Amino acid sequence: RFTDLRACEILDSRGRPTLSVTAVHGSRSATATVPSGASTGRSEARERRDGDESRYGGAGVLGAADTVRTELRELLCSRSWPSLADLDAAMIALDGTDDRGRLGANAIVGVSMAAARMFAELQEVPLWSWLRVGDVEPRLPMPCFNVLNGGAHAHTGLDFQEFMIAPVAAATMADAVRAGAEVYAALRGLLAERGHSVGLGDEGGFAPEVTRPEDALHLLLRAIEDAGYPAGPDGIAIALDPAASQFRQPDGSYLLNGHRHSSTDLVQRYVQMVRDFPIWSIEDGLAEDDLSGWRELTAELGDRIQLVGDDNFVTNAARIARGAKLNVANAALIKLNQIGTVTETLDAVETCRQHGYAQMISHRSGETTDDFIADLAVGTGCGQLKAGAPARGERVAKYNRLLEIAAARPELPYGTTELSAARIG
Ligand code: PGA
Ligand code: ZN
Numbered sequence: 001r002f003t004d005l006r007a008c009e010i011l012d013s014r015g016r017p018t019l020s021v022t023a024v025h026g027s028r029s030a031t032a033t034v035p036s037g038a039s040t041g042r043s044e045a046r047e048r049r050d051g052d053e054s055r056y057g058g059a060g061v062l063g064a065a066d067t068v069r070t071e072l073r074e075l076l077c078s079r080s081w082p083s084l085a086d087l088d089a090a091m092i093a094l095d096g097t098d099d100r101g102r103l104g105a106n107a108i109v110g111v112s113m114a115a116a117r118m119f120a121e122l123q124e125v126p127l128w129s130w131l132r133v134g135d136v137e138p139r140l141p142m143p144c145f146n147v148l149n150g151g152a153h154a155h156t157g158l159d160f161q162e163f164m165i166a167p168v169a170a171a172t173m174a175d176a177v178r179a180g181a182e183v184y185a186a187l188r189g190l191l192a193e194r195g196h197s198v199g200l201g202d203e204g205g206f207a208p209e210v211t212r213p214e215d216a217l218h219l220l221l222r223a224i225e226d227a228g229y230p231a232g233p234d235g236i237a238i239a240l241d242p243a244a245s246q247f248r249q250p251d252g253s254y255l256l257n258g259h260r261h262s263s264t265d266l267v268q269r270y271v272q273m274v275r276d277f278p279i280w281s282i283e284d285g286l287a288e289d290d291l292s293g294w295r296e297l298t299a300e301l302g303d304r305i306q307l308v309g310d311d312n313f314v315t316n317a318a319r320i321a322r323g324a325k326l327n328v329a330n331a332a333l334i335k336l337n338q339i340g341t342v343t344e345t346l347d348a349v350e351t352c353r354q355h356g357y358a359q360m361i362s363h364r365s366g367e368t369t370d371d372f373i374a375d376l377a378v379g380t381g382c383g384q385l386k387a388g389a390p391a392r393g394e395r396v397a398k399y400n401r402l403l404e405i406a407a408a409r410p411e412l413p414y415g416t417t418e419l420s421a422a423r424i425g
Contacts, residue, residue, distance in 0.1 A: 001025070001080045002118070005111065007068035009061050012036055012366040013394040014202060017049075017061045020368075021068055021110035023076065023118050030121055032113030032372060034106045035337055035364035038202065039152040039161060039243045041288050041311035043319070045340035048104025064104040071103065072111050084119055088112050088341035105340040112341040113372050127372070128405060131342070131379030133349045140173045140406050140414040141361065141377040141385040142166060143399060144239045144281070145180035147187055147223075148208070148216050149201025151246050153365050157211045159256050162203070162241035163220055164386060166280060169235050173406035173414050177399050179229060179236060180390040187223035202365040204389030211257040213242070217277045232278040239281035239386075240273075245311050248287040263293030271300055283308035283333060283360075294328045306331045306358055306418060315339040317351040324355035331358035331418070334382070336373070349380045358418040360384040367394040374401035383416035 004024035010033060012018040022031040036047060048067070050060035075094055081087045091111065095103040120130035128138055144166045150158030165183050170176035187206060191198050196208035210216050220238060221231050229235040244266070247255050254261040261269065263286060270285055282301070286293035288311035298307055310333035313319045320332050332352050336345050352359045359382040361373050367388070374397075377385040385402070388395035406412065 002076045002115070005068060005073035005076050007065040007107070007110065009065050010368070012368055013392070014366045016059050016366060017056050018366070018368065019061050019064055019068065019106050019110045021107075021114045023111065023114040025118050025122065028118065028121055030114050030117035032110050032117060033368035033370040034110045034113075035368060035370070036106070036366035037335070037337070037364045038366065039246050039311070041245070041314040041338065043314045043316065044338045045105030045109075046099040046101040047106040047337070048101065061104075061106060064107040067103050068107050068111060072107060076111065076115070081115075084112070084116055085343045087115055088343035091341065100340045105337060108340050109337045112343070113336065113370075116342045117372075126375065126405070128375035128378035131346070131376050133346050133353070133380045136353070136381040138378050138412060139381040139383055140402060140412050141383050142168065142170070142414075142416040143176055143180060143402070144360070144384065144386040145184065145390050146203045146386065146388045147184050147205045148220065149203055149205035150207070150216070151243050153203055154201035154207035156207050156209055158207075158213070158216060159211070159242070159247045160213045160216070160240060161243035161246065162283075163205070163216050164239040164241070165220065165224065166237045166239045167235075168233060168237045168280065171414070173402050176414075177390060177403060179227075180399075182227040183223050183229065183236060184390050186227035187219065190219060190223050190226060200389070200392070203363075204392035204395045213240075213257070214273065214276070217273065221277065237278045237280040239283070239306075240279060240285075241283040241308075241310070243284050243311070244290075245284065245287040248290070252290075254287075263290055263296060267293065267297045267300055270297065274301060274305060279305060281306035281308060281331070281360075284310045284312070288312040291326065291328065295326065298327050298329060302327070302330050308333050308358075308360055310362075315345060315348045317344070317347045320348060320351045320357065321355065324357060329357070331360060334359050334361045335364060336376070337364065345376070346380070349382060358382075358384070358416075360386055363387040363395070363398060369394050369397040371397045371401035374398045374405070378402070378405055378412070383418060
């Protein structure tokens, strides 16, 4: 039986308050810390913030911490829990809202993560081996490193939010991380040489004053080659998260490097980019409510590259199932705090599997050094993880955890099963 539940306000990687939650079970304790997004989907579970402008501009989480120590502590310690699913369902019922806004999605997800860690600890297995979905074998994920930041994560005039490199030909976790770090270093050199800033965005990628996405893609290609890797299926491919909801205009058009695009214009621009560059994955290419645009993109590119739904699916199993019915995307981004509990996150992964959708586990732009998602990616065997640049403590915490798991368990398979050379470039 759990014997105590503690919480306090700490800082995330942007210097904003977030929660640290510790679940106690007799002499054992397990802690989780909670991430927070900046370019959030409208239907995400709602974080609870104090709104007291005299502290942290209203972003404090003292109320949420208090709720963990009182209402949620009472629930957790009131009985023994046969499974995490029972506990998560009880927390959802106790909250009683559709968006988890009463107790706070940040409070609930922190308890769910800490409890998951405790369940694994009580069974004396690593967290990844406890976080399983059906009979899928654990697998080390291919990392997607976000090395150029724009959009809501950098405010430089580059509208696309994330330019990631995917070491698709790496044979091991260690080779993949090394490739990411070497390209990152080459990119820094290239930017410096061309007189660009080498300052960083929220996810640790560089944030140069480049506005056309194609110019950013050229820089990436050059950095990949400078680092000595072939660009494309035999080396390193590119994954994008334009996060298009962020540059959609009230009239439904998209404003991209100063030019208005209809949904069709934007889809055609992606088609051209996929022709010109070794792009194998595009996330949130259209805005979350642009259903016809999403369907057009899926019809154009869905059988050639991975199309990931993030803001539209919000890690919600029902939304993913509806998307599959409507031919929207062929993959889903998976974020714990977007839906609010570990159980529902695993449900979303399972739903993806049932519909033949790939899954990419993801960090948030506001992170902590918690490495839970590394274990989640391994345990679910999803094959892909995005956790930002191969730099900055809160980002490398995830990659380092993967390196440690790989070193301890050399028998684990590595890499995504979603790739085929035919689908890139
Ligand atoms: P966020 O961005 O964490 O700021 O929401 C991540 C993403 O859009 O994938
Ligand atoms: Zn996204």
